[in-house]
Amino acid sequence: MNEHGKILIIGSGIAGMSCAVRCAELGLHVQMVSPYPSERSQSVMASGGINAVLGLPGEDDTIASHIEDTLKGGSYLGGEKAVTGLCESASDIIAWLEKIGTVFSRDSSGTVSRRAFGGQSHKRTCYCGAATGKQIVTALVMECREMEVKGLVERLTGRHFYSALIEDGKCYGALLFNQNTNTLETVYANALIMATGGQNALFGKTTGSTLCDGYAIGQLFRQGAELKNLEFIQFHPTTLETSQKKMMITEAVRGEGGRLFYELDGKRIWFMEDKYGPNGNLMTRDIVAREISAAPSQVYLDISFLDPDIIDTRLSEVRDLCAKYRNIDIKKEPIPVTPSVHFFMGGLAVHMNHETNIRNLFAIGECASMYHGANRLGGNSLLSAIHSARITAEALSECSFPDTVPDFSAYTEAQKKKLTSFTNTESNFPVSYIRDMTAEIMQKHMGIIRDDDSLNKGLEEIDYCMKISSHLKFDSSVNTYLNYSMESILILAKATLLAARARCESRGAHWRSDFPDTDPSQQYADIISYDNGAYSIRLDREHEYES
Amino acid sequence: MNMKVKILRKKNPGSESYWETFAYNGPENNSIAGVLDYLNYHDDPVNVQGKVSDRITWECSCLQGECGACAMVINGVPALACETFLRDLKGSEIVLQPLRKFPVVCDLAVDRSSMQENLKKTNAYIGDYIPSPGEDHTHQYNAAKCLKCGLCLEVCPNYVNGNTFYGAAFANDCYLIYARNKDKAGDIRKVYGEHFAAGCSKSLSCVDVCPVGIPTLASMAKLNR
Numbered sequence: 001m002n003e004h005g006k007i008l009i010i011g012s013g014i015a016g017m018s019c020a021v022r023c024a025e026l027g028l029h030v031q032m033v034s035p036y037p038s039e040r041s042q043s044v045m046a047s048g049g050i051n052a053v054l055g056l057p058g059e060d061d062t063i064a065s066h067i068e069d070t071l072k073g074g075s076y077l078g079g080e081k082a083v084t085g086l087c088e089s090a091s092d093i094i095a096w097l098e099k100i101g102t103v104f105s106r107d108s109s110g111t112v113s114r115r116a117f118g119g120q121s122h123k124r125t126c127y128c129g130a131a132t133g134k135q136i137v138t139a140l141v142m143e144c145r146e147m148e149v150k151g152l153v154e155r156l157t158g159r160h161f162y163s164a165l166i167e168d169g170k171c172y173g174a175l176l177f178n179q180n181t182n183t184l185e186t187v188y189a190n191a192l193i194m195a196t197g198g199q200n201a202l203f204g205k206t207t208g209s210t211l212c213d214g215y216a217i218g219q220l221f222r223q224g225a226e227l228k229n230l231e232f233i234q235f236h237p238t239t240l241e242t243s244q245k246k247m248m249i250t251e252a253v254r255g256e257g258g259r260l261f262y263e264l265d266g267k268r269i270w271f272m273e274d275k276y277g278p279n280g281n282l283m284t285r286d287i288v289a290r291e292i293s294a295a296p297s298q299v300y301l302d303i304s305f306l307d308p309d310i311i312d313t314r315l316s317e318v319r320d321l322c323a324k325y326r327n328i329d330i331k332k333e334p335i336p337v338t339p340s341v342h343f344f345m346g347g348l349a350v351h352m353n354h355e356t357n358i359r360n361l362f363a364i365g366e367c368a369s370m371y372h373g374a375n376r377l378g379g380n381s382l383l384s385a386i387h388s389a390r391i392t393a394e395a396l397s398e399c400s401f402p403d404t405v406p407d408f409s410a411y412t413e414a415q416k417k418k419l420t421s422f423t424n425t426e427s428n429f430p431v432s433y434i435r436d437m438t439a440e441i442m443q444k445h446m447g448i449i450r451d452d453d454s455l456n457k458g459l460e461e462i463d464y465c466m467k468i469s470s471h472l473k474f475d476s477s478v479n480t481y482l483n484y485s486m487e488s489i490l491i492l493a494k495a496t497l498l499a500a501r502a503r504c505e506s507r508g509a510h511w512r513s514d515f516p517d518t519d520p521s522q523q524y525a526d527i528i529s530y531d532n533g534a535y536s537i538r539l540d541r542e543h544e545y546e547s
Numbered sequence: 548m549n550m551k552v553k554i555l556r557k558k559n560p561g562s563e564s565y566w567e568t569f570a571y572n573g574p575e576n577n578s579i580a581g582v583l584d585y586l587n588y589h590d591d592p593v594n595v596q597g598k599v600s601d602r603i604t605w606e607c608s609c610l611q612g613e614c615g616a617c618a619m620v621i622n623g624v625p626a627l628a629c630e631t632f633l634r635d636l637k638g639s640e641i642v643l644q645p646l647r648k649f650p651v652v653c654d655l656a657v658d659r660s661s662m663q664e665n666l667k668k669t670n671a672y673i674g675d676y677i678p679s680p681g682e683d684h685t686h687q688y689n690a691a692k693c694l695k696c697g698l699c700l701e702v703c704p705n706y707v708n709g710n711t712f713y714g715a716a717f718a719n720d721c722y723l724i725y726a727r728n729k730d731k732a733g734d735i736r737k738v739y740g741e742h743f744a745a746g747c748s749k750s751l752s753c754v755d756v757c758p759v760g761i762p763t764l765a766s767m768a769k770l771n772r
Contacts, residue, residue: 037663039695040608040616101673101727103688129688134613138691139673142724145663146672157660180560180652209608243574244581244629245610321611324630432588432602477592477602 015365046133074373204439374508615696
């Protein structure tokens with residue numbers, strides 16, 4: 001083992017910080033890069049909880065059941081070996097989170113509280129009030145700070161990922177854009193770990209952070225990294241529309257007994273219970289989202305019948321959010337809900353150790369595609385963020401790193417010149433319009449229900465945006481990052497549409513009205529690659545990424 | 548809705564600040580975050596003199612009061628832009644300024660890294676959680692909600708960026724460490740005393756302004772005990 005391995009992590013949310021801490025514990029030196037501190041990461045918005053079978057006396061839940069729920073929720077596209085590892089590690093992860101000081105909610109016996117979540121056979125979602133992500137971030141920031149004080153982790157804020165240093169299929173670090181100095185910085189590393197979250201910017205305003213835009217994986221795709229399962233995009237079924245964004249109403253509301261209905265002729269129709277039985281409101285997110293979008297009128301989520309004390313203790317964030325943004329008192333009235341883009345099951349294709357097809361380039365958290373298959377269970381995203389981080393750190397601790405690094409000076413100088421000559425141009429056409437157009441196209445053609453005609457139309461429109469973008473000069477009215485990120489975001493948008501068009505079946509979160517059935521012959525992940533403008537898609541029939 | 552939005556702008560850390568006013572004709576149910584978004588992206592930003600201007604720089608991430616990015620001074624009152632609504636503001640002009648206790652990066656974006664640095668140089672981390680009887684989990688949960696937005700420092704009469712008094716955000720992290728790891732209680736109370744208790748004049752403006760309602764007074768009471 002090389003104890004002096006230098007690890008570069010892009011992203012400082014829960015996945016990035018978990019990886020940094022574990023790498024440091026294992027003797028690796030870490031540099032962790034993000035434009036802003038961890039408190040601004042999307043991780044703080046993860047409200048629901050984290051799944052784990054704790055193995056407590058008298059518990060009838062089993063790890064096998066967690067594995068089956070996860071595989072089933074993902075329409076059996078999540079690799080069984082990977083999902084088994086995920087579920088088996090869950091109780092250790094909860095113990096670790098407790099050890100580092102996460103403030104979990106506890107029941108009367110002092111045990112970490114658990115609640116039911118959609119698509120699950122047991123109450124196994126451990127939680128911290130309605131702010132699980134925030135509580136974990138706080139504990140992890142403290143843990144990282146300890147590593148920073150000890151000189152094992154170095155935080156580099158004010159920087160964005162620009163590109164990876166790749167030669168002959170191996171990665172040696174990254175070029176970073178320093179937003180304070182407006183310059184590119186070369187950082188060599190033995191391994192580059194991407195922890196950049198989902199690709200929200202493809203869809204404009206979603207339930208997530210405006211900072212997660214997909215640029216990094218779009219850029220790596222252009223540099224030869226393969227992407228997987230891009231068409232599987234989870235729409236959270238219950239979000240509250242406000243003028244600034246769609247705000248997620250956590251699944252915990254339904255976990256606590258919340259019921260969905262619409263009104264017909266003055267009568268409440270409990271459509272989920274009518275169609276799927278007493279537990280209908282807890283069906284998986286894809287089913288609930290489709291049923292809500294198919295409802296004939298505005299759908300509401302009712303929790304007003306619940307004991308107000310339970311609302312105050314377990315759902316206080318939902319209570320406050322509805323009151324603040326829409327003046328709704330959830331103790332007295334139902335919440336109007338609509339589905340919204342929420343989570344990307346697709347991302348960088350990774351092997352079991354979370355390494356991509358490019359040696360020494362790893363991906364963790366939401367930007368990696370591994371565990372969730374065609375759809376993700378609530379409570380599994382935080383789990384996979386931490387599990388993937390730990391798996392990666394442990395894999396790195398076993399590596400021996402070469403002492404020699406290829407000479408990237410020609411590449412870095414060329415990129416610096418390219419960026420400088422770009423920023424020296426001046427455009428009257430705002431790059432933000434292209435971003436908005438991209439989001440409109442994706443919302444329209446990559447929504448909950450898709451078909452070949454619409455996807456083709458979306459591809460035509462994205463091609464048009466790419467054509468405009470290729471002629472764009474620098475828009476000095478916004479920052480440099482927004483300018484240089486556009487092209488890779490568009491390429492990622494095109495890859496996503498192509499993946500959706502290629503999957504001629506309905507499975508999990510991918511619903512094709514022209515192919516409404518699930519086709520057993522397509523029960524494989526799909527991989528898309530890029531070579532100088534050419535996109536190639538294949539089904540992973542040999543399970544090459546499950547090794 | 549016809550309003551004027553007057554913004555204290557600055558192109559970069561080394562340049563002079565200047566005021567620029569825009570007309571806002573967007574939705575009346577918007578938050579200030581929504582107003583800034585509207586001014587930036589509804590059309591090219593044109594100021595009241597009719598001149599096309601740069602888009603307004605401000606920080607945002609979650610847009611729902613959970614990340615603290617969009618803290619600024621709104622009509623003289625420090626607040627989160629995403630949680631301040633036009634319906635609650637008086638008059639026909641909104642005045643936006645960056646937080647005044649931190650160096651300005653550009654327009655309404657400021658550099659709050661001193662908050663992290665102060666915690667780092669005082670070894671403010673939990674280490675290992677050691678459960679103890681009678682823990683106040685509710686208060687621990689509340690303290691751990693701190694957004695590091697800087698609003699408590701903006702209103703604090705004692706806080707000056709760069710000085711040795713670190714303010715309420717520091718005090719609440721100290722409490723969390725004290726409560727979660729009794730082995731560090733002595734050390735953390737010492738730095739709390741040095742960098743908070745010794746300089747706090749108990750105006751408690753930090754409690755009123757906190758967007759997540761952290762009862763800092765309770766943290767102080769527990770640490771002073």
